[in-house]
Amino acid sequence: MTLRPDLAIIAGAVPAGTRVLDVGCGDGTLIAALRDAGVDARGLEIDPANVTAAIARGQSVVQGDANRDLADYPDDAFDYAILSQTLQTTERPDRIVDELLRIAPRAFVSFPNFAHWRVRLALLWNGRMPVTRLLPVAWYETPNIHHVTVSDFRDLVGGKGIRVEQAWYLSGDRPTSDAAASWRAEHAIFLISRG
Amino acid sequence: MASLLHQIQHRSVTIDAPLSLDSGQTLPSVTIAYQSHGTLDANKSNAVLVCHALTGDQYVASDHPATGKPGWWARMVGPGKPVDTDRYFVICANVLGSCMGTSGPATPDPATGTPLGMKFPVITIADMVRAQAMLLDHLGIERLHAVIGGSMGGMQTLAWAAAHPERLGSAIVIASAARHSAQNIAFHEVGRQAIMADPDWQDGDYYDKYCTPTKGLAVARMAAHITYLSEAGLTEKFGRRLQARDIKSFGFDADFQVESYLRHQGLAFTDRFDANAYLYITRAMDYFDLAEPHEGQLAGAFARAKDVRFTLVSFDTDWLYPTSESRRIVQALQSVGAAASFVELSAPFGHDSFLLDVPALDRLVAGALRAEG
Numbered sequence: 001m002t003l004r005p006d007l008a009i010i011a012g013a014v015p016a017g018t019r020v021l022d023v024g025c026g027d028g029t030l031i032a033a034l035r036d037a038g039v040d041a042r043g044l045e046i047d048p049a050n051v052t053a054a055i056a057r058g059q060s061v062v063q064g065d066a067n068r069d070l071a072d073y074p075d076d077a078f079d080y081a082i083l084s085q086t087l088q089t090t091e092r093p094d095r096i097v098d099e100l101l102r103i104a105p106r107a108f109v110s111f112p113n114f115a116h117w118r119v120r121l122a123l124l125w126n127g128r129m130p131v132t133r134l135l136p137v138a139w140y141e142t143p144n145i146h147h148v149t150v151s152d153f154r155d156l157v158g159g160k161g162i163r164v165e166q167a168w169y170l171s172g173d174r175p176t177s178d179a180a181a182s183w184r185a186e187h188a189i190f191l192i193s194r195g
Numbered sequence: 196m197a198s199l200l201h202q203i204q205h206r207s208v209t210i211d212a213p214l215s216l217d218s219g220q221t222l223p224s225v226t227i228a229y230q231s232h233g234t235l236d237a238n239k240s241n242a243v244l245v246c247h248a249l250t251g252d253q254y255v256a257s258d259h260p261a262t263g264k265p266g267w268w269a270r271m272v273g274p275g276k277p278v279d280t281d282r283y284f285v286i287c288a289n290v291l292g293s294c295m296g297t298s299g300p301a302t303p304d305p306a307t308g309t310p311l312g313m314k315f316p317v318i319t320i321a322d323m324v325r326a327q328a329m330l331l332d333h334l335g336i337e338r339l340h341a342v343i344g345g346s347m348g349g350m351q352t353l354a355w356a357a358a359h360p361e362r363l364g365s366a367i368v369i370a371s372a373a374r375h376s377a378q379n380i381a382f383h384e385v386g387r388q389a390i391m392a393d394p395d396w397q398d399g400d401y402y403d404k405y406c407t408p409t410k411g412l413a414v415a416r417m418a419a420h421i422t423y424l425s426e427a428g429l430t431e432k433f434g435r436r437l438q439a440r441d442i443k444s445f446g447f448d449a450d451f452q453v454e455s456y457l458r459h460q461g462l463a464f465t466d467r468f469d470a471n472a473y474l475y476i477t478r479a480m481d482y483f484d485l486a487e488p489h490e491g492q493l494a495g496a497f498a499r500a501k502d503v504r505f506t507l508v509s510f511d512t513d514w515l516y517p518t519s520e521s522r523r524i525v526q527a528l529q530s531v532g533a534a535a536s537f538v539e540l541s542a543p544f545g546h547d548s549f550l551l552d553v554p555a556l557d558r559l560v561a562g563a564l565r566a567e568g
Binding site for chain 2: 061
């Protein structure tokens with residue numbers, strides 16, 4: 001099975017032998033790839049059907065809500081925390097970022113970039129909340145309650161004194177440059193660490 | 196009559212070693228009745244211990260000798276089942292204090308040859324685990340691939356992980372709790388008082404008498420049975436429908452189907468269970484609080500269990516051991532860094548869901564047993 005491009009980047013960047021928590025792990029696709037690569041990966045996931053699927057695959061996954069249940073993990077419980085495509089759905093993304101870097105010294109955070117040119121154009125020309133390939137759900141039923149752009153995220157972590165160790169930007173399945181990311185990146189993946 | 200129950204022959208082993216109990220008393224020897232399924236592999240690494248609930252027994256996957264009914268978890272344990280007896284050597288032992296062949300209140304007093312009755316010492320969940328550990332020692336099984344149990348079986352599973360973390364790879368805890376709540380204790384006390392208020396109980400000394408406290412035991416079972424079901428489940432099954440009549444009797448017969456059902460459940464229970472055993476085992480459950488020896492910190496109970504893989508399952512309609520109790524255990528496990536899985540399954544059957552047709556539970560158990568590392 002081929003991994004979603006952002007997950008493939010994260011899976012490739014986590015060193016073997018480390019302990020990882022995948023927050024919002026879905027049915028455990030990334031955990032499976034990480035375990036194959038020799039990583040001790042566990043998960044937190046809100047949807048019971050996904051949790052059941054992951055446990056049935058032999059994974060350690062806890063049903064819970066990232067907005068509340070990260071508090072149950074002790075400081076430095078993991079080497080890496082992963083939050084893929086979930087930040088924009090959380091109640092307080094700023095607090096989630098703090099929690100990720102409390103339970104692990106490093107975290108991967110990926111999200112769809114709301115400043116991608118298609119989104120900008122849709123808003124500019126139509127005057128309506130964009131419905132795109134990456135944001136396919138209408139405004140009234142989307143789980144994305146805190147849309148975020150590459151620049152917004154840089155500002156957030158910069159303001160907190162969090163270090164950006166590495167960033168990857170994807171346009172479709174292809175990487176795009178740092179300079180053009182704000183316009184051209186559909187997806188952004190940040191590896192951040194405590195400042 | 197209880198005497199019929201006690202005439203059944205069970206496969207058992209008597210271990211002539213003292214068993215020191217939490218109460219401070221000692222059993223000079225202990226008899227443990229058990230069943231096994233499958234084959235123990237050459238390096239004795241595929242043993243799975245199934246722990247039964249309050250009124251369960253060792254007949255997990257084989258027909259019950261008193262009722263002739265299939266094993267209580269035959270849907271879960273067997274060849275090709277989630278607890279696959281083609282793969283695992285499955286052991287299920289009757290718990291200490293029970294009435295299906297293991298030492299309990301019906302065990303004869305060595306001094307007099309008559310049943311001990313209330314002279315049998317009060318036992319705890321940890322004592323049940325001590326007896327199971329003695330059985331495993333006897334069988335030469337150093338380490339279990341997994342311990343699994345629902346309800347009181349889950350309490351034993353948790354107690355196993357707390358007491359002997361080095362002896363198990365995986366702990367699967369279903370519809371259970373790390374302590375008995377005030378409400379749990381309260382329901383049990385109703386059951387015990389029903390038994391002790393029955394004049395046929397005779398201070399527990401009824402084994403050689405003509406009358407045994409079947410009425411009290413039946414009422415205890417009726418009260419408990421309500422706690423095993425959800426309100427929605429009861430409503431769906433019975434509603435306000437009348438039993439074999441078109442109009443209310445304006446009397447105290449079982450007018451309603453739910454009354455008739457409960458009376459039947461209560462009466463049938465007395466054919467397969469001993470009233471004193473019910474007193475002792477409910478007491479053991481009420482005394483259960485895994486955090487108590489650790490100044491109320493549940494994490495302390497799991498401090499040595501970092502290398503045990505835990506899987507916890509609760510059911511959304513189980514109000515006896517609700518999801519919040521499982522979450523409390525998960526929090527404690529996470530705080531010590533143990534590998535824990537947890538999910539709340541949706542099932543309509545209340546606490547009894549762990550015994551019934553919940554396909555997601557089958558997948559979870561199979562996956563948790565196969566998981567490595």
